[in-house]
Structures are given as C-alpha cells and as structure tokens.
Amino acid sequence: MHAFDPGYAHAPYAALVGDYPGPETYPPREFRVEWGPIFHRGRLDGSARVLVIGQDPAGHEAITRRILVGTAGRRFQGFLHRLGIDTSYVLINTYLYSVYGQQAGNAHAKDRDIARYRHRWLDTLVTHNEIEAVISLGGLANTCFHTWRSDPHSAPYDGAYAHILHPTFPDSAAASGTDFKAAMRRLTTNWNSALTALSADVTPDVQRPLDLYGEALTSSDLAVIPEADLPAGLPSWMRSDEPWAARKGANSQEKRATIEVRIPEDERPF
Numbered sequence: 001m002h003a004f005d006p007g008y009a010h011a012p013y014a015a016l017v018g019d020y021p022g023p024e025t026y027p028p029r030e031f032r033v034e035w036g037p038i039f040h041r042g043r044l045d046g047s048a049r050v051l052v053i054g055q056d057p058a059g060h061e062a063i064t065r066r067i068l069v070g071t072a073g074r075r076f077q078g079f080l081h082r083l084g085i086d087t088s089y090v091l092i093n094t095y096l097y098s099v100y101g102q103q104a105g106n107a108h109a110k111d112r113d114i115a116r117y118r119h120r121w122l123d124t125l126v127t128h129n130e131i132e133a134v135i136s137l138g139g140l141a142n143t144c145f146h147t148w149r150s151d152p153h154s155a156p157y158d159g160a161y162a163h164i165l166h167p168t169f170p171d172s173a174a175a176s177g178t179d180f181k182a183a184m185r186r187l188t189t190n191w192n193s194a195l196t197a198l199s200a201d202v203t204p205d206v207q208r209p210l211d212l213y214g215e216a217l218t219s220s221d222l223a224v225i226p227e228a229d230l231p232a233g234l235p236s237w238m239r240s241d242e243p244w245a246a247r248k249g250a251n252s253q254e255k256r257a258t259i260e261v262r263i264p265e266d267e268r269p270f
C-alpha cells in the first residue's frame with residue numbers, strides 16, 4: 001500500500017481552499033500567481049502538534065502542489081526528525097504564491113489582504129489541532145506569526161513559539177558575500193538552541209535522545225519527505241535527494257513561464 005495525502009475534500013479545508021485569493025490580492029508583478037496557490041504540507045486530520053510557517057513555494061512545490069519539498073523542506077524535515085516529530089506536523093507558507101523579485105517578499109510582509117486569508121488558515125489549524133509549538137522559518141514567517149498574534153480577532157494560541165533561521169539561510173547569506181561555512185555554523189547553532197528549547201514543549205511521536213547538529217548540515221541531515229505528505233501517485237523520485245525541478249528560460253519571461261522537470265539519473269528505470 002502507498003500512503004498519500006488525501007487533500008482538502010473535507011471541512012473546514014474544502015471551504016478554505018475553494019476561496020483562495022488570486023491576482024486581486026497577490027499582484028502578478030510580484031508573485032508568480034500563474035502557477036496557482038500552494039497551500040500546505042502535512043496533517044489536516046487534527047493530529048498535528050507542531051505548526052510550521054515557511055516563506056513561499058518554489059519550483060519543486062509548484063509541481064508537487066505541497067510546500068517545503070525541495071532542499072529547504074528536506075533540511076527542515078531533518079529538524080523535525082531530531083525533535084521526534086515524524087508525522088504530527090502541519091506546514092503552511094507566509095505566501096500562497098512564489099515571490100517574484102527580491103523586494104516583493106518584504107514589501108508585502110504586513111499586507112492586510114494577504115494576511116486576512118492566511119489568518120483563516122492559522123485560526124483553523126490551531127482550532128482543529130492541539131498545537132504545542134509554532135515554528136517560523138525566517139524573518140518573513142516571524143512577521144507573519146506576530147501579525148497573526150497581534151490581530152484581536154485571531155483564535156487563541158498559548159503554546160510555544162520558536163523563530164529559527166530559514167533552512168536556506170546559508171545559501172542566501174553566501175550569495176550576498178558572507179562566508180558559507182560561517183553562515184552554516186550560525187544556522188546550526190540557531191537550530192540547536194531551538195531544538196533544546198522546543199524539546200521541553202513538544203510531545204514527540206518517537207522519543208529519541210536529543211541529537212544536536214554539528215557545525216554544518218550534511219547530506220545525512222536532508223530527511224526524506226514522507227510519501228503520506230504528497231498527493232496520490234506522485235513518483236518516489238519527487239521525494240529524492242537530488243533537485244529535479246529548475247526554472248529555465250532564455251529571458252525573464254520565459255524563465256517565469258518554465259519549470260524544467262528532470263528525473264535524477266539514478267532514479268531512472270534504465
């Protein structure tokens with residue numbers, strides 16, 4: 001038998017996904033609305049104890065229709081594993097659509113129309129699960145959490161909260177001139193502090209001794225995305241170690257319109 005994510009057919013999620021905001025709320029010059037909204041990954045059956053807020057979907061997510069399945073997702077799945085959380089999580093992003101251009105993410109961090117729909121998701125998730133901890137990945141997700149908590153209409157939540165560096169922090173820091181090794185050390189130090197704090201608040205699915213990160217994430221820190229998190233029938237290489245989706249194009253328009261999907265060589269039948 002193959003496990004799969006049954007999707008959004010039941011209440012309260014059916015109504016939520018049926019009513020998603022489009023280009024009137026997410027300006028197409030700043031968000032890749034043409035790839036459609038990508039809502040979540042993880043449990044929608046009331047069993048989530050950890051609620052995670054990511055940033056925005058990228059190429060892999062546009063294909064699988066679930067968030068945080070590429071390198072960022074696989075790195076963070078390893079963090080959940082160290083916390084003893086193998087299944088009892090649910091992840092949403094700050095933005096339903098992929099951010100286009102560097103400034104757009106920051107420019108819309110406090111956008112009230114974008115927040116309104118996102119708050120419906122957050123309210124629904126804390127109302128229909130017994131969430132013990134919320135974890136935000138990166139600065140925009142942190143703003144998202146605090147915007148939600150400071151809205152007097154938000155559902156009550158008094159569990160733990162951890163704001164951690166985004167899983168791709170070392171890569172973006174290196175791209176803007178920081179030493180990659182130093183950035184990795186900052187990430188693992190930051191994640192280790194959060195793991196230590198959260199392990200006091202989160203009931204694990206599987207009790208494991210707290211095993212902290214070393215100075216850098218290695219390939220063994222990339223956990224596999226569980227089959228149960230993706231829609232039925234997606235091939236296993238979509239959860240594999242290697243990247244398999246990339247935006248390609250000779251100019252910015254073509255690149256925005258194209259995601260090249262290639263089966264990793266060692267995953268091909270022959």
Ligand code: URA
Binds near residue numbers: 054069
């Ligand atoms: N993919 C996502 O869905 N979210 C992130 O924050 C990063 C990559």
